[in-house]
Amino acid sequence: xxxLDFRTLTAPVGIVRMLEVIFTCISFSLVASVxxxxxxxxxWCMFTWCFCFCITILILVLEFTSLxxxxxxxxxxxxxAFAMLATLMVLAASVIxxxxxxxxxxxxxxxxxxTSCVAFILYAVEVGLTRAKPGEIxxxxxxxxxxxxxxxxxxACIIFxxxxxxxxxxxxxxxxxxxxxxxxxxxxxxxxxFTIGRLLSLFPGPFNKILIGCNVxxxxxxxxxxxxxxxxxxxxxxxxxxxxxxxxxxxxxxVVVSFMTCFNLVAYIVDTVYSFKLVFFVKSNDFxxxxxxxxxxxxxxxxxxxxxxxxxxxxxxxxxxxxxxxILTCMCFSLVAAVGHVLSPTSSYWAWCMFTWCFCFxxxxxILILEFTTVNTKxxxxxxxxxxxxxxxxSLMCLTTSIIYPTFFAKNGxxxxxxxxxxxxxxxxVYVGEVVLTRLRPSGETIGFLSTLPGIMKMLETxxxxxxFTSLEGAQFVSHEIKWCxxxxxxxxxxxxxxxxxxxxxxxxxxxxxxxxxxxxxxxxATVMYMTAMVMxxxxxxRLNICEPGCDRDKLIxxxxxxxxxxxxxxxxxxxxxxxxxxxxxx
Numbered sequence: 001x002x003x004l005d006f007r008t009l010t011a012p013v014g015i016v017r018m019l020e021v022i023f024t025c026i027s028f029s030l031v032a033s034v035x036x037x038x039x040x041x042x043x044w045c046m047f048t049w050c051f052c053f054c055i056t057i058l059i060l061v062l063e064f065t066s067l068x069x070x071x072x073x074x075x076x077x078x079x080x081a082f083a084m085l086a087t088l089m090v091l092a093a094s095v096i097x098x099x100x101x102x103x104x105x106x107x108x109x110x111x112x113x114x115t116s117c118v119a120f121i122l123y124a125v126e127v128g129l130t131r132a133k134p135g136e137i138x139x140x141x142x143x144x145x146x147x148x149x150x151x152x153x154x155x156a157c158i159i160f161x162x163x164x165x166x167x168x169x170x171x172x173x174x175x176x177x178x179x180x181x182x183x184x185x186x187x188x189x190x191x192x193x194f195t196i197g198r199l200l201s202l203f204p205g206p207f208n209k210i211l212i213g214c215n216v217x218x219x220x221x222x223x224x225x226x227x228x229x230x231x232x233x234x235x236x237x238x239x240x241x242x243x244x245x246x247x248x249x250x251x252x253x254x255v256v257v258s259f260m261t262c263f264n265l266v267a268y269i270v271d272t273v274y275s276f277k278l279v280f281f282v283k284s285n286d287f288x289x290x291x292x293x294x295x296x297x298x299x300x301x302x303x304x305x306x307x308x309x310x311x312x313x314x315x316x317x318x319x320x321x322x323x324x325x326x327i328l329t330c331m332c333f334s335l336v337a338a339v340g341h342v343l344s345p346t347s348s349y350w351a352w353c354m355f356t357w358c359f360c361f362x363x364x365x366x367i368l369i370l371e372f373t374t375v376n377t378k379x380x381x382x383x384x385x386x387x388x389x390x391x392x393x394x395s396l397m398c399l400t401t402s403i404i405y406p407t408f409f410a411k412n413g414x415x416x417x418x419x420x421x422x423x424x425x426x427x428x429x430v431y432v433g434e435v436v437l438t439r440l441r442p443s444g445e446t447i448g449f450l451s452t453l454p455g456i457m458k459m460l461e462t463x464x465x466x467x468x469f470t471s472l473e474g475a476q477f478v479s480h481e482i483k484w485c486x487x488x489x490x491x492x493x494x495x496x497x498x499x500x501x502x503x504x505x506x507x508x509x510x511x512x513x514x515x516x517x518x519x520x521x522x523x524x525x526a527t528v529m530y531m532t533a534m535v536m537x538x539x540x541x542x543r544l545n546i547c548e549p550g551c552d553r554d555k556l557i558x559x560x561x562x563x564x565x566x567x568x569x570x571x572x573x574x575x576x577x578x579x580x581x582x583x584x585x586x587x
Contacts, residue, residue: 008063013129016122017056023119024053024090030112031097040164041100044157048093049116052086052123065505070378073196080130081150087123088154094120145211145278146195148271149188155264156185162253162260173232177225177261184218184268208279215272222265230258313371318437321430322364325394328427329361335420336405349404352470356401357424360394360431381504388438389450391431393459398428400467449503454519454580457573458496461526464566465493471555471562481540485533485563492526492570516581523574530567537563 008014028049031042059079062068068075094116102109159181168174191211233254243249313319333354367387370376376383402424410417449455468489499519501507509515538560 003066005064005066009060013126014060014063016126016129017060020056020086020119020122020126021053021060023115023122024049024056026115027093027112027119028053030108030115034106034108037101039100040161041096044161045093045097045116048089049119052090052119055082056086067380070375070380072373072375072378076130078196080127081146083123083126083130084147085150085154087120087127088151090116090120090123092158144274145271146192148267148274149191152264152267152271153185153188153192155260155267156181156188159257159260159264160185162256164250164253166250166253168233171232171235173228177229180221180225181261184221184264187214187218208275212272212275212279215268215275219265219268219272222261222268225261226265229261230254233258310372310374314368318434319368319371321434321437322368325427325430325434326361326364326368328423328430329357329364329398331423332420332427333357333361335416335423339414339416348470348472349408352466353401353405353409353424356397357427360397360427363390364394381506384438385449385451386504388435389455389459391434391438392456393463395428395431395435396460396463398424398431400463402428450500453576454573455500455503457569457576458500461566461569461573462493462496462500464562464569465489465496468559468562468566469493471558479540481536485537488529488533489563492529492566495522495526516577520574520577520581523570523577527567527570527574530563530570534563534567 009018028046031046031049037043059082062071094113097116098109098113102113163178168178237251237254239251240249243251314323336350336354336357367376367390370379402421405417405424406421410421450459472486499522502515538556541556541559
């Protein structure tokens with residue numbers, strides 16, 4: 001069962017992380033309220049705040065639930081390295097955003113800049129609180145080579161966002177430079193991921209020697225880029241006169257790329273020299289046994305064991321199904337994204353389709369990784385129950401998407417829209433196949449809550465509520481009766497999510513009273529509330545004609561139908577729960 005540790009939230013570092021979550025959330029919320037921009041710098045700033053927000057809140061949840069103890073990584077090492085990376089990223093966003101998008105009368109942009117600067121200070125404070133003291137370094141990412149690898153990857157990201165729409169294909173020399181940035185970035189990322197996952201021992205030779213060789217090669221490659229990039233990028237390309245008046249002038253971006261190339265060359269030189277010193281000239285006692293062993297790819301006894309690799313998980317039928325699902329969902333959202341964002345009364349349905357494909361892609365890929373590294377065996381919940389339930393949920397989501405997208409967006413669409421529709425149907429079939437494979441259990445075998453009828457109903461109720469939310473529009477909330485209906489949808493959705501999470505995390509037993517009786521009471525209340533919404537929504541939404549010109553009246557019908565359908569599901573859920581608790585001896 002998950003153990004809750006409230007000290008992680010009241011300790012200084014926990015308080016700092018909660019403040020980081022708040023300020024990064026405020027930053028991207030303020031910027032999002034201004035409107036979408038297409039510039040790469042705007043995208044980078046939004047990605048920075050969202051990325052730091054998500055990872056920080058994930059760290060808080062894992063520490064609060066003590067799940068960090070089952071992860072096969074050095075947790076203190078990981079959090080310290082992330083705090084340093086977040087400090088660099090937020091610092092860059094705090095400089096780039098006001099320089100490119102803020103003005104003296106832009107109150108929201110100024111507010112976002114201020115909160116971003118506060119978030120940078122908070123992450124810097126976290127670095128000071130979590131950074132290992134001299135002689136206490138315990139992992140690669142907290143050592144100088146590890147920090148340099150993080151810095152090299154970060155600088156490469158800055159280079160990529162500066163390239164943007166620049167036509168580097170005009171000269172082979174510029175193509176070579178972009179290849180240098182990409183290859184070195186990929187290698188730095190592989191090193192970081194392999195050291196976090198403690199997979200260095202999988203290499204056929206000494207990893208530290210391989211790392212030195214790659215560092216030397218990267219130094220030579222970056223040395224050529226330092227010369228070739230400015231030579232060709234500024235050839236017959238003087239600075240435009242209006243460059244100071246243009247947001248994110250391309251000529252200025254080329255200067256940034258030149259500077260970052262020189263900066264990364266220095267970082268790689270320092271990395272190479274320090275690695276030579278560490279491997280060939282310094283004894284392990286002079287640097288610290290733990291960091292040296294980790295750098296050499298050996299497991300540290302003070303940390304969780306290295307993740308094992310299970311090739312059988314990706315070669316068996318269900319593993320092949322998940323690989324296919326990952327590829328197909330990636331194809332779906334890639335094809336749709338290539339067409340462009342849809343701005344119309346049905347844009348919420350477009351967002352739902354994109355969310356479905358991205359959600360299924362991420363979770364299918366995550367399941368593959370956790371099973372491949374055998375981390376799934378250390379998680380404090382029923383893994384088979386979770387994967388079977390996810391396959392069922394993904395099947396339902398892909399089914400709705402396969403109907404919605406061609407109906408609204410592929411009527412007169414091109415080959416990409418039609419291709420996305422076809423691939424989505426294939427993906428639905430793959431998830432159905434996974435459902436069949438994961439639910440083939442011997443008769444009488446015990447399964448978890450999410451694979452039982454009440455659990456399936458809870459997921460169905462949540463899915464139907466999501467479809468209702470995608471069909472709602474702000475202009476529709478014109479009467480108290482309509483607002484009541486929306487409150488019903490929101491409250492029941494929130495409580496459903498809470499019940500699913502509590503049962504998945506096996507936290508239901510921590511309640512001071514019977515949890516099954518509480519669920520029955522909630523189901524009865526939700527049924528009554530949905531019955532009122534089933535009457536009020538069609539009565540007031542169609543009578544008041546709340547669908548303004550330009551909106552899709554079909555959405556009102558969809559909300560009505562989904563409300564009726566969810567009412568029926570809640571009635572069945574309530575009846576089945578009462579039968580299980582009061583009429584059956586086996587709960």
